[in-house]
Amino acid sequence: MANIEPITGRYVHVEVQGTSYRVYFEENGKGIPLVCQHTASAEGLQWRHLLNDEEVTSRYRVISVDLPYHGKSLPPETVEWWKSEYKLTKSFFMDFHVAFSRALELDRPVFMGCSIGGDIALDLAFAHPDSFRAVVAFGSAELTPGFDLVWWDHPRVGPHVKFADPFGAASPYAPEKCQREVGWVLGKSSPQVFRGDSYYYSVEHDLTGKLDQIDTSRVGVYILAGEYDFAATPEMGRETAGKIRGAKYTEMKRMGHFCMAEDYDGFRKYLMPVLREIAGT
Amino acid sequence: MAIRFLDPNEAAYVRERINNDPEFRIAGKFMSEDILIGVGDAQRVIKVREGVVTEIALNPSPLDKYSFFIKAPEKGWNLFLKPIPPPFYQGFFTAAMREDFQFGGDVEALFAYYWAVQRMLAVIRELQNE
Numbered sequence: 531m532a533n534i535e536p537i538t539g540r541y542v543h544v545e546v547q548g549t550s551y552r553v554y555f556e557e558n559g560k561g562i563p564l565v566c567q568h569t570a571s572a573e574g575l576q577w578r579h580l581l582n583d584e585e586v587t588s589r590y591r592v593i594s595v596d597l598p599y600h601g602k603s604l605p606p607e608t609v610e611w612w613k614s615e616y617k618l619t620k621s622f623f624m625d626f627h628v629a630f631s632r633a634l635e636l637d638r639p640v641f642m643g644c645s646i647g648g649d650i651a652l653d654l655a656f657a658h659p660d661s662f663r664a665v666v667a668f669g670s671a672e673l674t675p676g677f678d679l680v681w682w683d684h685p686r687v688g689p690h691v692k693f694a695d696p697f698g699a700a701s702p703y704a705p706e707k708c709q710r711e712v713g714w715v716l717g718k719s720s721p722q723v724f725r726g727d728s729y730y731y732s733v734e735h736d737l738t739g740k741l742d743q744i745d746t747s748r749v750g751v752y753i754l755a756g757e758y759d760f761a762a763t764p765e766m767g768r769e770t771a772g773k774i775r776g777a778k779y780t781e782m783k784r785m786g787h788f789c790m791a792e793d794y795d796g797f798r799k800y801l802m803p804v805l806r807e808i809a810g811t
Numbered sequence: 812m813a814i815r816f817l818d819p820n821e822a823a824y825v826r827e828r829i830n831n832d833p834e835f836r837i838a839g840k841f842m843s844e845d846i847l848i849g850v851g852d853a854q855r856v857i858k859v860r861e862g863v864v865t866e867i868a869l870n871p872s873p874l875d876k877y878s879f880f881i882k883a884p885e886k887g888w889n890l891f892l893k894p895i896p897p898p899f900y901q902g903f904f905t906a907a908m909r910e911d912f913q914f915g916g917d918v919e920a921l922f923a924y925y926w927a928v929q930r931m932l933a934v935i936r937e938l939q940n941e
Contacts, residue, residue, distance in 0.1 A: 676908065681918070681919070681922040684919065684922070686919055686923050687919065687922045687923045687925075688923070690838070690922075690923065690924065690925055690926040690927075691922045691923075691925040691926070693926055694838075694925045694926035694929050694930075695925075697902060697926075697929050697933075698901055698902020698903070698904050698905045698929065699902070699905065700901075701901065702895050702896055702901045703895065757898050758898045758899070758901060760898075760899045760905040760908055760909050763898075763899075763909070786901070
């Protein structure tokens, strides 16, 4: 008998800021919708272990999306995208996720993301508190500066730096095969994508002075930081959560930046209590 | 803790270990760079030609050229070289962002061969803990 996973992948057409995008997503499970956003330069398959976790999919409809220009979500067909530099903006990123949830007719999903996905989780909690019942942010903080780096898209640097980046950003406790897989996935992106995503992460994302306006009675906020995450350190995560009344913070011991992909068994120990709390079980 | 790759008597063995590492041989393909490693006041220049470490120069003079450098105090290297380093010492870039490592020189070349450099340092970490 064929060993086929229960994950299904489909395309949905999503209109964002007047442009239609053919968006790839994978899903599994039934229950509360849980939209998962990948890191910079990556794609939804970073969440493949979560999508196959029966304890999660028995309560949640887990949906992992490839952001436009990533994975199987190609650039739009109606735009000469090659004539402008790819830069992920906060405006597009937020509008995309509101439109994606509407396109799938999701009822106030939980939004969960890592790195750029974690930062946009906090931006969504601030700007769209009634569109999501809770946000869960990894690799995220009020500000995450320092990564809009020229070598991400320099033609003489190329894919080696993307491929090898996780060997430093992941935790040394993470299984090596998983760290290597993270690198493999990051290395797949087209030129400009890592740099363009990092533009959002380190330049556009800035919640300075706004965190105390996030209303956790409308949208729950969970911030989890990996002990080895140098991009958004535990100190940064703790300080960010401390400025949001009602936000919950957890430090994830022995975890790095790419937590959900680099060490899923370690990751789920921290994730499961959060998902149980959100589900009220 | 004595840092093994600084030991002049170990230079040939360090070179052999890096050159025999199957991943370094892939990652370092095309690489011809001189890499200065600074440990406090001690310095070594690892010379790579077409992906092969040809020499580890001991105590280079100020006139010796190099492509790029990675430097840290001895205390920082001791943390970096632990089998399981403490947070942010897991990579030279992470240690430069958050701790006491520095890199510089021809940064374009450094990041062009980031994979090879990471692997070289991983081999040095491995032999430190043999």
